[in-house]
Amino acid sequence: MALVQNNGINLGKYQVPLHTILQDPSTFLPLLWTVNYSPFNIDRGCLYQMGENNITDSSTRINYRPLISPIIRRLFRCQSCHRMNDQISSLSRRGSFKKQITSPDVRVVSTEGLPSDPQLSKIPNLYLRIHHQKIRPCDPSLNRLIGVNFFGSDSFTNQTLILLLLEDILTEHSMERHISQIYHLFICCNRGYYVQQLSMLGTVSTLHQHGTLLDPQYIRPDIIWEIIIKGFALLHLLKEYDFSWGSIDETAFLFSHEPIGYYHDGVWVQSEVILKLTNMEYAGLTIPRAKIRLYRRSAVVENRPDINTNPFSRIMNHVISPQETIMIYRLDSSSETIRQRLNYFGVPMYPSSLNAYFLMTILMADYSFYRVIVNSPSLYNLWISMWIPGDLESIDQHINQLHHTKTTDLDVISFLSNFRLRCDCTDFIWAKIKDMINDQLKSGSPFSS
Numbered sequence: 001m002a003l004v005q006n007n008g009i010n011l012g013k014y015q016v017p018l019h020t021i022l023q024d025p026s027t028f029l030p031l032l033w034t035v036n037y038s039p040f041n042i043d044r045g046c047l048y049q050m051g052e053n054n055i056t057d058s059s060t061r062i063n064y065r066p067l068i069s070p071i072i073r074r075l076f077r078c079q080s081c082h083r084m085n086d087q088i089s090s091l092s093r094r095g096s097f098k099k100q101i102t103s104p105d106v107r108v109v110s111t112e113g114l115p116s117d118p119q120l121s122k123i124p125n126l127y128l129r130i131h132h133q134k135i136r137p138c139d140p141s142l143n144r145l146i147g148v149n150f151f152g153s154d155s156f157t158n159q160t161l162i163l164l165l166l167e168d169i170l171t172e173h174s175m176e177r178h179i180s181q182i183y184h185l186f187i188c189c190n191r192g193y194y195v196q197q198l199s200m201l202g203t204v205s206t207l208h209q210h211g212t213l214l215d216p217q218y219i220r221p222d223i224i225w226e227i228i229i230k231g232f233a234l235l236h237l238l239k240e241y242d243f244s245w246g247s248i249d250e251t252a253f254l255f256s257h258e259p260i261g262y263y264h265d266g267v268w269v270q271s272e273v274i275l276k277l278t279n280m281e282y283a284g285l286t287i288p289r290a291k292i293r294l295y296r297r298s299a300v301v302e303n304r305p306d307i308n309t310n311p312f313s314r315i316m317n318h319v320i321s322p323q324e325t326i327m328i329y330r331l332d333s334s335s336e337t338i339r340q341r342l343n344y345f346g347v348p349m350y351p352s353s354l355n356a357y358f359l360m361t362i363l364m365a366d367y368s369f370y371r372v373i374v375n376s377p378s379l380y381n382l383w384i385s386m387w388i389p390g391d392l393e394s395i396d397q398h399i400n401q402l403h404h405t406k407t408t409d410l411d412v413i414s415f416l417s418n419f420r421l422r423c424d425c426t427d428f429i430w431a432k433i434k435d436m437i438n439d440q441l442k443s444g445s446p447f448s449s
Contacts, residue, residue: 155281158297
């Protein structure tokens, strides 16, 4: 077990045997939180009971809590909550945690009750059903979803599995610092817990707090350029896994001041400030070698009649020039319907496109980022190249409306619903970024705004 030093706090890194789960997911995933089968530490009868007592099963020791003194409960607590309590004692309050407690560098996330095991979707092969309707996909590579088993679960389980799998995937590419890692994952009594690494630089809206107006430490063209490079390098890699963020706000990723360098797609990517994937509550991820897709399940959404029909917008051809024709689409349903499909449907909606638009919209919704980008010819040209030229004037008007309030996931969806979106946005922008990086290397000069 590796230990990670985090501002004086030692966090035990639990090494999950992901390869065991992925070798036979149909057997292991439905038993993920079952005692004697789970790869995680589980003690359903722990006397310490770090979480609130919501279980009345007489077969456990939980019913006897009122008769047990605090001293006895501390003496007979399970190994996991003992370690949690001792290592992060500042987060503990009389043996009870709130749903989410945050310190400057870590947060403890817990469930309201017992997390549920991932279950095979009751709708047989979601994508195959759509494929049979002869719907033209925005991303033809989604045909690889034919034959994939869809496993849906609650937010805690889905987020846990996707964060661990993303860390495993990114480690193979020397990009593991792009994930807010999970430490010390376990179930105590009637709740699931994990500790997650946080970033001292925080979210988009707090990054400007570091430094001053006259000397902005991070809100500078060269830093924002680095952030955009890292964001698109991540999205370009995760296309292979049909990664879908779901509907997101600024808490989906954090920023950290960590020197990093790696090769991606033949390009050396290096920077001091990086983007970390953090909130994966509604994310979806395909593991091709295991023929599974993980997603956040909702029985309510699955039972809606329109889920059994086409959830996607019509894909249209758009002529950019005599030499270039692209595929485009519009989010033509209500913002709430789109959010439900993004979060709960399972099938990734426009994975080569929407993630990119979400990322850039959240950055531009912050006025500090917006001001730097529009005043930097290089960054602004990258931004406007994402859009259909006829929409540009309206885009600037709508993005300014996002500067007056805290931007929610529905705000982002509502903003994007006004415009035509490129199916190939991630690939298109990444290709432009590579050209810009190569031009810098040829000229021998750093990024020029």
